[in-house]
Amino acid sequence: MRVAHIITRMIIGGAQENTLFNCLDLIEHHDDEVMLITGPSLGPEGDLLHRAGFFADRSKLRGRAGELQIELLPMFRRNIHPRRDWAASRAIRKTIQNFRPDVVHTHSAKGGLLGRKAAWSLGVPAVIHTVHGAPFHDFQPRLAREFFRRCERFAATRCHHLISVADAMTELMVQAGVAPREKFTTIYSGMDVDPFLRADEQRQSVREKYQIAPDRVVIGKLARLFHLKGHDDLITAAVEVIARCPQALFLLVGDGILRAPLTRRIESLGLAEHFVFTGLVSPADVPPLIGAMDVLVHTSLREGLARALPQALIAGKPAVSYDVDGAREVVISDETGFLIPPRDTARLADALIRLVENAPLRKTLGGEGQRRFTEQFRHETMTQQVRGIYQRVLDRRSP
Numbered sequence: 001m002r003v004a005h006i007i008t009r010m011i012i013g014g015a016q017e018n019t020l021f022n023c024l025d026l027i028e029h030h031d032d033e034v035m036l037i038t039g040p041s042l043g044p045e046g047d048l049l050h051r052a053g054f055f056a057d058r059s060k061l062r063g064r065a066g067e068l069q070i071e072l073l074p075m076f077r078r079n080i081h082p083r084r085d086w087a088a089s090r091a092i093r094k095t096i097q098n099f100r101p102d103v104v105h106t107h108s109a110k111g112g113l114l115g116r117k118a119a120w121s122l123g124v125p126a127v128i129h130t131v132h133g134a135p136f137h138d139f140q141p142r143l144a145r146e147f148f149r150r151c152e153r154f155a156a157t158r159c160h161h162l163i164s165v166a167d168a169m170t171e172l173m174v175q176a177g178v179a180p181r182e183k184f185t186t187i188y189s190g191m192d193v194d195p196f197l198r199a200d201e202q203r204q205s206v207r208e209k210y211q212i213a214p215d216r217v218v219i220g221k222l223a224r225l226f227h228l229k230g231h232d233d234l235i236t237a238a239v240e241v242i243a244r245c246p247q248a249l250f251l252l253v254g255d256g257i258l259r260a261p262l263t264r265r266i267e268s269l270g271l272a273e274h275f276v277f278t279g280l281v282s283p284a285d286v287p288p289l290i291g292a293m294d295v296l297v298h299t300s301l302r303e304g305l306a307r308a309l310p311q312a313l314i315a316g317k318p319a320v321s322y323d324v325d326g327a328r329e330v331v332i333s334d335e336t337g338f339l340i341p342p343r344d345t346a347r348l349a350d351a352l353i354r355l356v357e358n359a360p361l362r363k364t365l366g367g368e369g370q371r372r373f374t375e376q377f378r379h380e381t382m383t384q385q386v387r388g389i390y391q392r393v394l395d396r397r398s399p
Contacts, residue, residue: 001030001390004099006037006092006115007107008078011045012283013224014307015132018165018189018382019107020048023068025383032387035069035099037092037115039076044255044280045224051282071095078110085114093118102126103390106159109135109148113155120158126393127159128386131169132189133304133325136176139228152178160393163386165189166305166326185389189307190382193374195284199291199315206292210276216249217356220293220317222286222308223300225256230299230322233345235265240349242274245356253289255280290315294362295355298322298331301342305329310377313337313369318362320351336369 005023010016019036026032041047049070073095076088092114096104103126104119106112112129119127136148156162156179163185164170170184212218219241223229234250241248252262252275259277266275278289290296296312298321305326312319313330319337321327331337338351355362375381 001026001032001103001387001394002034002099002101003032003103003105003390004035004037004096004101004119005105005107006111008039008076008109008111009041009043010036010038010048011041011043012048012051012280013045014189014304015107015130016048017191017283017307018130018132018379021190021192021379022105022383022386025380026387027068029380029383030387033067035071035095035101037071037073037076037095038111039073039078039088042077044257046280046282048283051284076111076114078108080110085110089114089118093122096122096124102394103128105130105386105390107132109151113151116155116158125397126161126390128161128163128389128393129155129159130163130165130187131173131184131304132165133302134169134172134176137302139301149176149178152176156183160397161185161389163187163389164304166329168326168329169304172325185385187382187385187389188310188377189305190379191307191311191377193314193378195287196290196311196314197370197374199287201291202288203291206288210251210278210292212249212251212276212292215247217245217247217295218249218251218293219295219297219352219356220251220253220290220312221297221299222253222289222311223298223306224254225252225258225262227258228301229256229258230301231258231262232265233299233343233348234297235262235269235271237345237349237352238271238274239269240346241352241356242271244353248274248352248356250275251278251289251293252276253278253281253286286311287315290317293317295320295352297348297352298327299348300324303327310369310373313366313372314374314377316363316366316370318355318365318369320348320355322348330369330373334365336365336372 106115323339
């Protein structure tokens with residue numbers, strides 16, 4: 001097949017890793033010809049393509065892992081800008097015309113809207129979109145929420161099938177009237193699971209790097225320091241956790257615009273000795289960092305299915321998460337961790353205290369998560385399922 005993936009930017013993030021694995025698997029395991037159409041990776045999150053070993057060559061990038069063509073469109077940006085978006089739409093359409101793919105597979109809100117519109121108008125045989133997370137949510141102003149909902153509803157009429165990274169995403173989209181249920185298939189976001197299975201091998205060296213004493217019980221959080229990621233709620237819960245369990249230490253992995261205000265709040269509460277910020281890290285550093293943890297906590301207020309949750313479970317670490325979107329599909333209370341009602345910092349603190357105080361419970365819950373989810377989240381499994389959808393759509397449309 002000839003497959004074109006379209007995503008707005010290739011920052012270091014879950015949707016981007018999903019997309020890159022899909023592209024490379026299609027080349028390596030299925031001998032497909034693949035192009036990735038994307039914009040510049042602007043923002044503090046970092047550039048996944050350069051971290052993954054890709055290098056610039058005029059307007060394209062070539063990867064060491066295979067002949068992945070990457071068409072970088074400078075005007076293709078995340079923020080709404082009518083003139084720039086019009087130019088990006090034209091450039092996407094022209095790129096698709098020149099590549100002549102059998103399949104166009106889009107990701108992200110703007111990439112999904114502009115990519116599906118262009119591919120549909122050109123009569124691409126199979127147009128697919130992955131819902132990594134809904135662009136409309138309850139924390140937006142009402143008019144903005146309705147605008148994005150209508151954009152998704154329009155774009156859904158310009159594709160043949162939709163993939164959700166969690167059943168919860170399908171439910172949300174169906175209830176919002178974006179598309180009928182039969183148009184969706186859930187395929188969990190794949191990853192390289194082997195480094196997470198070996199995560200504990202570097203536990204001591206990572207803890208030494210961040211000067212974490214051996215007797216500390218580390219509660220880790222992997223997320224951009226950004227709005228709706230729930231760091232403030234975690235700090236609120238940490239007051240009670242540290243009062244009851246002075247051996248607790250919070251390891252915050254990631255960077256972002258909220259670094260300074262979060263640091264100030266932690267210092268004002270006298271908790272500075274119990275928090276460590278890693279700053280921006282490479283995806284390759286994530287498994288060893290999870291290995292240094294004893295518990296993973298996830299307090300985002302909206303997320304399709306945060307990759308950090310299965311990553312921690314595959315590494316044998318229990319997870320405590322707000323019960324939002326797809327979290328309940330991997331975090332099962334009293335089996336692989338604990339689900340907490342969003343914003344309930346008292347129950348969040350109680351769950352963390354319970355795990356900090358009980359090492360055998362941590363081992364039992366983490367081991368069950370590893371047993372259940374290792375095979376399910378292999379990226380090769382994801383790509384095989386995704387390619388199966390491509391084939392079914394193409395078969396339906398062939399004479």
